[in-house]
Amino acid sequence: xxxxxxxxxxxxxxxxxxxxxxxxxxxxxxxxxxxxxxxxxxxxxxxxxxxxxxxxxxxxxxxxxxxxxxxxxxxxxxxxxxxxxxxxxxxxxxxxxxxxxxxxxxxxxxxxxxxxxxxxxxxxxxxxxxxxxxxxxxxxxxxxxxxxxxxxxxxxxxxxxxxxxxxxxxxxxxxxxxxxxxxxxxxxxxxxxxxxxxxxxxxxxxxxxxxxxxxxxxxxxxxxxxxxxxxxxxxxxxxxxxxxxxxxxxxxxxxxxxxxxxxxxxxxxxxxxxxxxxxxxxxxxxxxxxxxxxxxxxxxxxxxxxxxxxxxxxxxxxxxxxxxxxxxxxxxxxxxxxxxxxxxxxxxxxxxxxxxxxxxxxxxxxxxxxxxxxxxxxxxxxxxxxxxxxxxxxxxxxxxxxxxxxxxxxxxx
Numbered sequence: 001x002x003x004x005x006x007x008x009x010x011x012x013x014x015x016x017x018x019x020x021x022x023x024x025x026x027x028x029x030x031x032x033x034x035x036x037x038x039x040x041x042x043x044x045x046x047x048x049x050x051x052x053x054x055x056x057x058x059x060x061x062x063x064x065x066x067x068x069x070x071x072x073x074x075x076x077x078x079x080x081x082x083x084x085x086x087x088x089x090x091x092x093x094x095x096x097x098x099x100x101x102x103x104x105x106x107x108x109x110x111x112x113x114x115x116x117x118x119x120x121x122x123x124x125x126x127x128x129x130x131x132x133x134x135x136x137x138x139x140x141x142x143x144x145x146x147x148x149x150x151x152x153x154x155x156x157x158x159x160x161x162x163x164x165x166x167x168x169x170x171x172x173x174x175x176x177x178x179x180x181x182x183x184x185x186x187x188x189x190x191x192x193x194x195x196x197x198x199x200x201x202x203x204x205x206x207x208x209x210x211x212x213x214x215x216x217x218x219x220x221x222x223x224x225x226x227x228x229x230x231x232x233x234x235x236x237x238x239x240x241x242x243x244x245x246x247x248x249x250x251x252x253x254x255x256x257x258x259x260x261x262x263x264x265x266x267x268x269x270x271x272x273x274x275x276x277x278x279x280x281x282x283x284x285x286x287x288x289x290x291x292x293x294x295x296x297x298x299x300x301x302x303x304x305x306x307x308x309x310x311x312x313x314x315x316x317x318x319x320x321x322x323x324x325x326x327x328x329x330x331x332x333x334x335x336x337x338x339x340x341x342x343x344x345x346x347x348x349x350x351x352x353x354x355x356x357x358x359x360x361x362x363x364x365x366x367x368x369x370x371x372x373x374x375x376x377x378x379x380x381x382x383x384x385x386x387x388x389x390x391x392x393x394x395x396x397x398x399x400x401x402x403x404x405x406x407x408x409x410x411x412x413x
Contacts, residue, residue, distance in 0.1 A: 049152045051304075052131075053269050054231075057260050061226035068165045072183060072214055073221035074099035082168040086176045095180045102191040103222050110194065111223075113393035114146040121358075121389070121408065122147055125335055131155065131306030133332060135279060135325055136313040138196040139186075139205065139215035141272060143395065144309055145223050147337060149263075153271040155303065156212075157325075160201055162249055162257045162276055163211010165230065175209070182210040183218060193399040195312035212274050213257055220261050220272075228269065229260040239298025253288065254295045279316070279325045290324035300328045308333040310342030312396055315364070315372045318344040336409040339396045340364070345377040348409050357381055358406040359391030362398055381405075 058065075067081045074096040080087065118126060129150040137144070137156040144154060166179060185204040189197050196205075205211060217227055233241045235254035249255045259272040277296060282289040290297060308329045310317070317326045318341075326343055329336070336343070336353075340361065348355060361381040364372045381388055394402040 052153050052271055053260070057229040057231070057269070059228055059262075059269065061228065061262070061264070063228070064168070065165055065230060066221075066227045068168050069217035069221050069227045071168065072165070072179070073218045075221060083171075086168065086171060086173070089173060089176065091177055092180065095184060098184060099187070099222075102187060106191055110393050110395065111143075111146050114143070114395070115149075117392055118147050121356075122337070125307055126150065130334070131303050131332075133300070133303065133306060133308045133329055135308075135310060135329060136316060138198075138201065139212045139219070139274075140190065140196065140311075141216050142190065142219040142223065143194070143311065145220075145225075147309060148307060150268065151270065151306075153273065155273050155275075155300070157275045157277055157279060158212070159198065159206075160276060161206035161211040162255070162274065163205075163213045163215075164246060164257075165214060165217060165227075166209075179209040179214070182207060183214060186210060186215055187218075194395050195397065198314075212276070213259065216259060216272060216274070220259070224264050225261045225270075226264055227259065227261050231258040231260075232256075233258060235295040235299050237295045237298075239295050239300075239302055241299075253293065254299070279322060281321045281324050297324065297328070300332065303332055305332060305334050308336045308338070310336075310338040312339070313341040315341050315344075315368055317342055318372060318374075333409075334411050336407075338407055338409075339405050340374060340377060340407070341368075341397065345374050345380065345407070352412060354410040354412055355380075356408040356410075357384060357388045358408070359388075359404045361405045362401075362403045365397045368397075 064081045067077070070077055071080065071082045071087065074092075076096055077087070086092065125148065129148070129152055132144060132148045132151045132154045134140075134144055134154060134156045136158055138158045138160060139156075141154060141156070144156075145151075148154075166175070171179070182204050186196070186201065189195060189200065205215065213230065220227060232244055232246050232249055233256050234244055234248075234252035235256070236242060241256075241258075244252075244255075249257075254275060254277065256273050256275045259274075260269055261272065262269050275296065277293070278284060278287045278289050280289045281291050283292060310329075316322050317329070326347065329343065330347065336348075341364075357380065361374075361378050363369075363378075391404055391406055394404050395406070396404045398404050
């Protein structure tokens with residue numbers, strides 16, 4: 001997620017807003033066959049982790065939530081619980097064609113290369129799926145599942161409105177058209193550049209038609225998954241999750257949306273939890289910071305050891321007033337995969353971390369010209385140039401010249 005200096009203040013905080021959509025649905029009457037435009041590499045079948053996946057969730061991939069997610073993802077279905085009047089809109093055919101073209105392009109030029117790279121460079125992590133913590137993520141589960149396809153759970157934290165999948169039976173053509181328009185607009189930068197731009201998300205994502213949930217479901221469907229269930233929760237002050245109805249979202253400091261999904265044809269149920277929150281240490285415009293948020297701190301500190309992923313993160317965790325989230329991420333992570341916009345290179349002690357560098361380090365783009373150049377990282381790339389590994393894909397802010405960097409930090413035993 002990219003935050004320009006003009007909007008850096010916005011990135012420091014987020015005021016939890018209410019979201020709207022449908023309740024988890026029962027199994028749909030019709031059986032649907034999915035068309036997958038992006039395949040995520042599969043491994044041996046696994047069952048759900050009982051310590052992470054709560055009992056009582058829907059486990060049937062043929063359900064109304066998944067039908068709606070498929071519709072929003074532009075994946076045509078011969079039969080669906082989504083009314084035919086919405087599926088037969090002339091604008092919907094064009095929408096499907098646009099998304100097919102966009103996702104086909106990034107599958108060929110970016111996503112497949114990421115998965116191939118991960119087979120060797122992330123072999124240990126692929127063999128030992130855990131929890132993945134993704135701060136400043138926006139709705140970008142798209143790239144995270146390329147590197148960490150089999151994680152037990154993904155915990156994502158960002159600024160964007162929760163949103164919810166719409167109740168298709170209650171949608172008229174005007175609402176459907178607006179929903180599809182805002183989703184399509186939201187995808188422009190993530191497909192073309194590989195990241196979201198915060199100022200654009202302020203109106204394309206955080207509105208009554210869109211949000212984190214619709215976009216995350218689009219990405220999951222387009223990467224070969226099915227949506228099983230969606231739950232709405234909030235945290236107690238000691239970090240415990242409590243169920244709540246959708247219309248209560250926004251009434252607590254730490255509301256969250258939880259999406260359960262699985263790979264098409266697979267059996268392992270995976271979990272995605274999203275918090276809209278202020279990750280800065282201090283309050284901003286009345287929104288408590290991490291220092292004043294014991295519930296979220298307790299929740300994150302109670303997560304099992306896992307992995308952290310960060311990209312296009314606006315250099316926020318390089319700053320001194322994002323120390324709480326930075327320290328939690330480093331404490332809970334066995335492996336960190338990030339570019340230079342994540343945690344500053346100087347925070348990683350080589351006595352504690354095994355460091356592997358990929359690609360090439362360039363000074364930050366013009367939007368971040370002030371104070372974010374890391375001389376020690378530049379020196380490391382030069383000093384260890386013989387051991388720096390190639391990066392066969394472009395992912396991050398340097399999308400124009402494709403001079404990108406990636407770093408892997410593995411905690412030593």
